[in-house]
Amino acid sequence: MARYMFLYRESPEQLQHQPSPEEMQQVMQLWTNWMQQGAQAGWLIDGGDALKPESRSVDASLEVSDTATIEAKEVVGGYSLIEAASLEEAIEIAKGSPMPHSGGSVEVRLVGH
Amino acid sequence: MSDRKSETDSDLEFDSQPAELVENFFRHESARMVATLTRTFGVHRMQLIEDCIQTALVEAMRSWRHGVPKNPAGWVHRVAKNRVLDALRRDATHQKALAFAHLDQQSTDRMVDESFEESQIEDSLLRMIFVCCHPLLDPGSQVAITLKTLCGFSIDEIASGLLLPSETVKKRVQRARKKLAEADISTDLPRDDELHSRVSAVHNVLYLMFNEGYSASGGESVVRDDICEEATRLCYLLCHSPFARPDSKALLALHVFHAARLGGRMDDSGSSVLLEDQDRSLWDQRLIAIAKHWLQLSRTNTPSRFHFEAAIAQEHCVAESFDATDWTVIVRCYDRLIDLYDSPVYRLNRAIAIAHNGQPQQALEQLLSLKSGGQLESYQLLDCVLGRINEMCGNIDVAIQHYESFLASSIAPHQRRLVEARLASFDRR
DSSP states (O other): OEEEEEEEEEOHHHHHOOOOHHHHHHHHHHHHHHHHHHHHHTOEEEEEEEOOSOOEEEOTTOOEEEGGGSOSOOEEEEEEEEEESSHHHHHHHHHTSHHHHTTOEEEEEEOOO | OHHHHHHHHHTOOBOSSOOOOOTTHHHHHHHHHHHHHHHHHOGGGHHHHHHHHHHHHHHHHHHHTTOOBSOHHHHHHHHHHHHHHHHHHTOHHHHHHHHHTTOOHHHHHHHHHHHTSHHHHHHHHHHHHHHHTOTTSOHHHHHHHIIIIITOOOHHHHHHHHTOOHHHHHHHHHHHHHHHHHTTOOOSOOOHHHHHHHHHHHHHHHHHHHHHHHHHTTSSOTHHHHHHHHHHHHHHHHHTSTTOOHHHHHHHHHHHHHHHTGGGSBOTTSOBOOGGGOOGGGSOHHHHHHHHHHHHHTOOSSOOHHHHHHHHHHHHHHOSSSTTOOHHHHHHHHHHHHHHSOOHHHHHHHHHHHHHTTOHHHHHHHHHHHHHTTTTTTOTTHHHHHHHHHHHHTOHHHHHHHHHHHHHSOOOHHHHHHHHHHHHHHHHO
């Protein structure tokens, strides 16, 4: 078994969208169901956490820049850690996550080597 | 600023197993927070407050994908409070007011925390009901802003629930907010001298809200049943307050009797089922019992129209079958209603009851005189009713004409299906 990190990327449209409370409830329900499914099936190692949009970058000359304000583009909004036998299996799990169904995407990365 | 931020983070006690959020959590918390924060910071800041709450809820949604905290309400209250306080820190008028009252940011902070205590929230909601149903606003705006502020519906959801264009609803809500802010309406509970009219105004809004939701419910939008549910919830809140009057309780009974019958109004294909064809085993007996209880509690020497409407609804709910309905009682209730509050719709419904009470010819005469008086021009179902009564009188050809002209008007799909089925049954005869 290998570990994969899921990086949840939110599109600018998704970040712009102002959902109604009812929509938020539905989105939450989808995530809760999916995470529960992962916990039961055993592929979910760590639900992870959200990443706030505020961010800073330190470059090679130790210069600090405010990366959040550079431009409105995709933002990594959170991560989870999962376990799967292969990249293909991890991809199948990612397809089942609510992220691609709400306009965002999931980046699947093998952890370690 | 950073100290309060860290306080928020320390509250992030996530369960290892994600918790489930209660139904309508976001909608109801939105309403509770608007009520609480508006009470603290004033009606003139309602727009700012609602924007901050929206931001806080979106933040919650993003964080909670990975697990719901142990105390989701406390979490989102804190974030919303911080958003509002941050916004007000940049507001010079607010800072001046604070200095004038010898208050600092910390004491404001504490004040908000206290207002978020459970016992205070109900009180804030009640105050907000009186604000949203303020007589300064016209009924359309009262309903729109109540649905937006106290029920947490979005503009689009309200529009689909009330069958209105979104733009109309948006304008009504904006106009209502502006009016309330400009008049500097306070969140104080009504004074004794205005109490009667203010409570009556609330009744009217809840009555209207329920009827709008009920008459449109069962169509394509699920919001409509939610609107009925919300009207009932707010009425319940009023009935548990010191402001409850006998007619508040009768109104609650009326809502609950109607809600009990929601289950039988549609068949599997989504078309309306006439009262006489409904499967009464689908009616919710538990709700009927609750409604009866409230009607008991509402007893008074001076019954209101809600009392008689509830009594009629009760009569339908307790009848074993359509044929077992005591139409004499129902006709008598309509007589009393018309004495109290004459309206063409009550007269039309009385005519229907008279027809079922064995006098269809008399009913037809009353209907025709109502129609020729021009009082029912805007009543969409008139042709449908005329069709039915003519059928009962044995005038099948006239009945068919009425049904056909009903179908020619713009009507909801579930009503169309019902009448089409009715017409088809004549062909088979």
